[in-house]
Amino acid sequence: VDAIEVSYGGTARFSPGGGIRFKKAIEGGKIRFEDYTNFQMTLRFLAGAMGLPFMPIRSLLGTDVVKKWGFDEAFRKSNPRIPEKKMAVVENPFARDGTDEKVVLVPAINPDVTLIHAQQADRQGTVRIKGLTYTDAEQAKAAKYLIVSCEEVVETETIRENPDQNQIPFFMVDAIVVVPYGAHPTACYGYYDYDPYHLNLYREMAPDDRTFRQYLDEYVLGVKSHDNYLEKIGKHRLSEIKADLKLGYRAGLGRR
Amino acid sequence: VDAIEVSYGGTARFSPGGGIRFKKAIEGGKIRFEDYTNFQMTLRFLAGAMGLPFMPIRSLLGTDVVKKWGFDEAFRKSNPRIPEKKMAVVENPFARDGTDEKVVLVPAINPDVTLIHAQQADRQGTVRIKGLTYTDAEQAKAAKYLIVSCEEVVETETIRENPDQNQIPFFMVDAIVVVPYGAHPTACYGYYDYDPYHLNLYREMAPDDRTFRQYLDEYVLGVKSHDNYLEKIGKHRLSEIKADLKLGYRAGLGRR
Amino acid sequence: MPEYSFREIMVLVAAREIRDEDIVFCGTGISMVAAMAAKHISAPHSIIFFETGGIDSQLLELPLSVGDPRVMFGTSINAGLADSFGILQNPFTGPRVVGIFGAAQIDRHGNLNTTCIGDYWRPQVRFPGCGGACDAASYAGRSIIFMKQEKRKFVEKVDYLSTPGWIPGPGGRKEAGLPERGPSMVITDMGVMRFDDDSKHMYLSRTYPGILPQQVQDEMDIEIDLSRAVEEKPPTEEELSLLRERIDPQGLII
Amino acid sequence: MPEYSFREIMVLVAAREIRDEDIVFCGTGISMVAAMAAKHISAPHSIIFFETGGIDSQLLELPLSVGDPRVMFGTSINAGLADSFGILQNPFTGPRVVGIFGAAQIDRHGNLNTTCIGDYWRPQVRFPGCGGACDAASYAGRSIIFMKQEKRKFVEKVDYLSTPGWIPGPGGRKEAGLPERGPSMVITDMGVMRFDDDSKHMYLSRTYPGILPQQVQDEMDIEIDLSRAVEEKPPTEEELSLLRERIDPQGLII
Secondary structure, eight states, X not given: OOEEEESOOOOGGGSTTSOHHHHHHHHTTOSEEEEOOHHXXXXXXXXXXXXXXXXXXXXXXXXXXXXXXSSOHXXXXXXXXXXXXXXXXXXXXXXXXXXXXEEEEEEOOOOSEEEEEEEEEETTOOEEOOSOOBXXXXXXXXXXXXXXXXXXXXOHHHHTTSGGGOOBOGGGOSEEEEOTTTTTTSOBTTTBOOOHHHHHHHHHHSSSHHHHHHHHIIIIITOSSHHHHHHHHOHHHHHHTBOOTTTSSOTTOOOO | OOEEEESOOOOGGGSTTSOHHHHHHHHTTOSEEEEOOHHHHHHHHHXXXXXXXXXXXXXXXXXXXXXXXXXXXHHHHHOTTSOSSSOEEEEOTTOSSSSSOEEEEEEOOOOSEEEEEEEEEETTOOEEOOSOOBTHHHHHHTOSEEEEEEEEEEOHHHXXXXXXXXXXXXXXXXXXXXXXXXXXXXXXXXXXXXXHHHHHHHHHHSSSHHHHHHHHIIIIISOSSHHHHHHHHOHHHHHHTBOOTTTSSOTTOOOO | OOOOOHHXXXXXXXXXXXXXXXXXXXXXXXXXXXXXXXXXXXXXXXXXXXXXXXXXXXXXXXXXXXXXXXXXXXXSEEOBHHHHHHHHHOTTTGGGEEEEEEOSEEOTTOXXXXXXXXXXXXXXXXXXXXTTHHHHHHHSSEEEEEOOOOGGGBOSSOSSOOBOSSOSSTTHHHHHTOOSOOXXXXXXXXXXXXXXXXXXXXXXXXXXXXXXXXXXXXXXXXXXXXXXXXXXXXXXXXXXXXXXXXXXXXXXXX | OOOOOHHHHHHHHHHHHOOTTOEEEEOSTHHHHHHHHHHHTTOTTOEEEOTTSXXXXXXXXXXXXXXXXXXXXXXXXXXXXXXXXXXXXXXXXXXXEEEEEEOSEEOTTOOEEOSEEEETXXXXXXXXXXXXXXXXXXXXXXXXXXXXXXXXGBOSSOSSOOBOSSOSSTTHHHHHTOOSOOEEXXXXXXXXXXXXXXXXXXXXEEEOTTOOHHHHHHTOSSOOBOTTOEEOOOOOXXXXXXXXXXXXXXXXXX
């Protein structure tokens, strides 16, 4: 990875102080980065999804997010995917009595490829996300190519019985991949919880380059397939985090 | 009604050429009006709901919607609810190679009161709209006061079993009113179809001021309560338009 | 030769224009019948969507408006206006959209008036307004326009420009800030007009059986090129029974 | 007098600050424990919502992050980030929101740094970044900040201003274009700071039992007014058992 636009790099308790490799790369000067806020990135993807050039936002005026730009001018010019300006502060043309003046505009994002993991999809490509949608629908619709991995494929007839529960129409999806436990070691609402054991394992192996390399070889580069990965995790652990249907997570899961 | 902001005034087949009283008022110079497009009004409400000052839109450049303003300057200045400018055409600050230049900004709307009719709500105020949400959620969240009429009140526990099917949180709702057939003579997906008989009746009575007055006295001003209104419509008609659960409308309804 | 009404041939001409990979933005009325007919004729995989948020509706029964609950059955997603218009302006899906709508007036470049006749502020006749057609016409890959063939409707300059066609001539749209995509055909009860690739001026492309080019020109207030007109294929038995028995059995629209 | 950890008193001080009509914007970690505690102490009708889209979560179990599926149970609505941030910036709901978050550095006006220590482009220490705190602090009615009481954290000027506090002094926010609402208190492991109504400068408001005002000042790189400090009420038995038995039985956060 050469450059990232980021609004929050971390997995809370399992990476105290911030994402382990994310911190290492920035502190080591190994990667270009640009900081936004969570709401800005949400609106940037929403603009991309709706074909709008930018979105207005009021928050972050008076902060360094506006003043300090991570990507330099040359890099912005050289890479067509990066907007030439991080953001623009403009006057609100509809300000009535001179109070509500400044507004920040953030540029749209249209990714080349978006990858999301959803609970269900049908063979044709209609996608159903259960629980929170985070910014998945915006990121999905903003992309040129969209790949959706899902826990289950359901019949078209079934998924179209309650279409108000579907978020992404099939013609916006380029590929559906059935990957049960595809979000492991993070959670998938209604199917399985996050795996504290594996997240702690990563937390121990990630800080040091050597042990991080071992982790990659063992669980990422070294596995032949997703099934092979799940075998390594082991049936026992997978059943330990299986979600209770009514709650959507595993009640009483040991999470220390 | 003194002034309206409108993007489509009509009920299709039941008002060929446009809303009957709407046309009459404008052609008779009885009302101020301002024209927008359906997408502009959608985005104006969305901006109001999200607390944003305006929304960008690219469509309608080169049309009279941009050039011809219905409300005059004096009226705009005198009424705080009306934006001082109908819209603003600006340069896109993120235009890369000089092509993607102009963008239209439309001002947010925050209504004093929004009235919507939804399928279900619980006593606390959480609202569930089934089928299409049109722009109801945006219009509801943009308002200072929100009154929601609904077909059915359901238990809080039930409506919170699948919260991803609810659109409006209870603390944004000021009043819930249980009004079965509250959308009559228009449809309510999953509960009842539109009533062609009554819509045709209106179509016949509305054009002439005298018969329109009769219609109002009979079905609007003259009724003591909603139940009284439903008695006038009659059990037979109400059962004729009852929706088939699976379809959400009445299959084979005579609609000439 | 089967008997057919002008509305029936209008619908079928539009249906034949729709391709399999098209995403069809459906307005209210006759355009719905055309979109449904296309699914059974030339474009079984075409996707019908409504500005109200019904995407890829199955349409077991003909809806009477874009808000009709019949647009909500068996869709891929039931969403809202923001989502539908997002599909129009989305850089990847917009160009695949075919918009179908009608209008009260049209000019030589396909610019439409659905707002008023006469002075905007005090019109002789007031219509519903832009609705979603203006947004669709700004972004769709191409659009099909239904018009009644009357002199007062085909005018040099529309009283109110509600929906952008080719904006005056070549490069007009680009200059206005719109993508260079616009109307591809105008279907009336007498024939079909298209737009010259270079001048973007309307010209007569087809006349229905039994109608001469000059008869169409007589019902227009603008002079158009008649030299390229050929006769349109009349409706077939199957096409007509499809309309009459399956799509609009109650004759609600055609 | 019951034994308690400094984290426990920090959480309880925050919980007592939350009122019944508050809509609580909950960050990750200790702020969640405070929001949950408040529901059982001072604000049973307060509404907990997460930037990820879980609105009025029942929180049977303590979530470990704002994305934890535990935030999705029994909510009024499960939506997404756009909806949650809409609540923050909405002119009618925003002012009712209380934001609760932590930070690596804070200055005299409550401006926070959650991004980096040292030079932004090549920092000694890099943190996760703004997350949603910056958006919340820009619009919430007021906010509660959790900090460890250390010299290097209470500084004259933060290395990176991620989240706006009072911006330098009176009228600072208005001039920057932000509503004139800002942080109300800073809770550390030694005491509580608030902001002077006029100067918007931080002053010592409370010290925990057994801690002297000067001891708090010694752990700060900035001079603050100590004259108004009084002792904070220690946690009660019920409050502590509420935290230990009901809210965080596994001691995941406190």
